[in-house]
Amino acid sequence: GAVVSQHPSRVICKSGTSVKIECRSLDFQATTMFWYRQFPKQSLMLMATSNEGSKATYEQGVEKDKFLINHASLTLSTLTVTSAHPEDSSFYICSARDWSSGGAGTQYFGPGTRLLVL
């Protein structure tokens, strides 16, 4: 299957700082990428849809000014957590849609980024 990478795999930062997470599709182009958040022992919750060349679409309750998304190319989307606070500590996972399977395409997930805000 298609490969999606994330960087960094884990990051520790001080409260009030900003953290950037990268998501890359390595062997396919992705006009659409998605960002999810997963708290311990819980399921994945969709935060936003990242669209290449246009603004991201955020799910209800997700602050767009706090979670900045930039989809600058067909293989790269970035999520910046601005002014991070301890409650932002979570496992952030991106996915990229591969359309080669036809229909609605298939989402492949990155390995996740563990964020710890002190």
Place this chain on the structure above:
Amino acid sequence: GQQLNQSPQSMFIQEGEDVSMNCTSSSIFNTWLWYKQEPGEGPVLLIALYKAGELTSNGRLTAQFGITRKDSFLNISASIPSDVGIYFCAGQSYPGGGADGLTFGKGTHLIIQP
């Protein structure tokens, strides 16, 4: 919003036993997906289902897309130790060209006793 009910929440089985888990939805999905997630990693796609009634296998795994488009099941035959992990179902609405993200079930934690 859409909700997925996944059951069971956890399963304790003996190696070699068959496993069955399912998801039901309050609304219709056009695509059903089954993923496996291991600790500290992202979900890995196991099976994708695109048509109502579709039955698809991937090795010892078999999944079906319910006729009503509101449910799906995953079976694992002859479980082995490496099957341990959390299995998630996910549904996608895809309304004619849309780019919706996935709605995930709460997961089934599979534990295999030697």
